[in-house]
Amino acid sequence: MSNVNNPFVQVRRELHQIPEKGFHETKTQGYLLRYIQGLSQDNLEVKTWKTGIFVKVNGTNPSATIGYRADMDGLPITEETDYTFRSMHEGMMHACGHDMHMSIALGILTHFAHHPPKDNLLFMFQPAEEGPGGAEEMIKTDIFSAWKPDMIVALHIAPEYPVGTIATKPGLLFANTSELYIDLQGRGGHAAYPHQTIDMVVAACSLVTQLQTVVARNVDPLDSAVITIGKITGGTVQNIIAEKARLEGTIRTLSVESMKKVKERIEALVQGVEVGYNCKTEIDYGSMYHQVDNDVALTEEFMRFVEDNTNVKMILCKEAMTGEDYGYMIENIPGFMFWLGAESPYGLHHAKLDPNEDAIGVAINTMISYLNFKAN
Numbered sequence: 022m023s024n025v026n027n028p029f030v031q032v033r034r035e036l037h038q039i040p041e042k043g044f045h046e047t048k049t050q051g052y053l054l055r056y057i058q059g060l061s062q063d064n065l066e067v068k069t070w071k072t073g074i075f076v077k078v079n080g081t082n083p084s085a086t087i088g089y090r091a092d093m094d095g096l097p098i099t100e101e102t103d104y105t106f107r108s109m110h111e112g113m114m115h116a117c118g119h120d121m122h123m124s125i126a127l128g129i130l131t132h133f134a135h136h137p138p139k140d141n142l143l144f145m146f147q148p149a150e151e152g153p154g155g156a157e158e159m160i161k162t163d164i165f166s167a168w169k170p171d172m173i174v175a176l177h178i179a180p181e182y183p184v185g186t187i188a189t190k191p192g193l194l195f196a197n198t199s200e201l202y203i204d205l206q207g208r209g210g211h212a213a214y215p216h217q218t219i220d221m222v223v224a225a226c227s228l229v230t231q232l233q234t235v236v237a238r239n240v241d242p243l244d245s246a247v248i249t250i251g252k253i254t255g256g257t258v259q260n261i262i263a264e265k266a267r268l269e270g271t272i273r274t275l276s277v278e279s280m281k282k283v284k285e286r287i288e289a290l291v292q293g294v295e296v297g298y299n300c301k302t303e304i305d306y307g308s309m310y311h312q313v314d315n316d317v318a319l320t321e322e323f324m325r326f327v328e329d330n331t332n333v334k335m336i337l338c339k340e341a342m343t344g345e346d347y348g349y350m351i352e353n354i355p356g357f358m359f360w361l362g363a364e365s366p367y368g369l370h371h372a373k374l375d376p377n378e379d380a381i382g383v384a385i386n387t388m389i390s391y392l393n394f395k396a397n
Contacts, residue, residue: 040095
């Protein structure tokens, strides 16, 4: 199993116990700051923003700045692992690997705090990746503008790949994503007098069925899109016709154009339900994340570097419908993201996610080598 001699495994376990929701990562921020303050401060500048942290490693003779991003927040999931270091926060869990991401970032930072490269490095501990989205706000700060990197790198653990592997691809890696909330308002009443009511359970069920036609009949078959309704609520008891109903779901597309088209069709169908069922409706798209579009030249260079200079197996993967607000960071700044093999029998966002902690050392060593190559 994991290499417990790696001190950053223990860091991961301590962070695992204190998962917090987006923009509420106060304990997490405090833990990170205490660790960072224990490093040599000769080459470091540290600034906080909300519950996030910027750490600049000043280079010895800088001509550029390289950014590295790690996300911080947990998920509202009740943990079901057998860990001795299970979450101490009821109903919250690091079920997406952000505890791994932060411990890896601290490992890389520790090395460069004591061995600064020629160019500057900017470590960004970003809150609220799972929602409502911290990346877009973080890059709009004065701190980011002052320390703006010339390129950015990030990783995400991948339970489906074995430890010792990295997977990525030039170009589109992760999809455009949007939350979807649809509220329906009708008129409730007694189950025995349906003619006196406007039944929102019936309207909601009809709408769910109609939504399944959007991708099948409006998106180019050579493109890809997904509409998933993951939650339906409506009604109070079995013998009262529901006055309200709510659909909650997600939209994912592999192009900005498809996202626009899918939303236009959803809105048209919802308007049709409003007319057809004589009800009122409201749509809220919640958090929307921009696609992760890897810079082709940088990604190809990184892939060659890993193949030629490490013992890590490099895999050319396919794009995924996964969403990541890191896409905002590389929308206008060259950068890339890669999957880090962590071989868990349970996937991301699962209550039993169990990533192999040996992946922490693999990532730290790989990124120290790569950043030495790029920043010297």
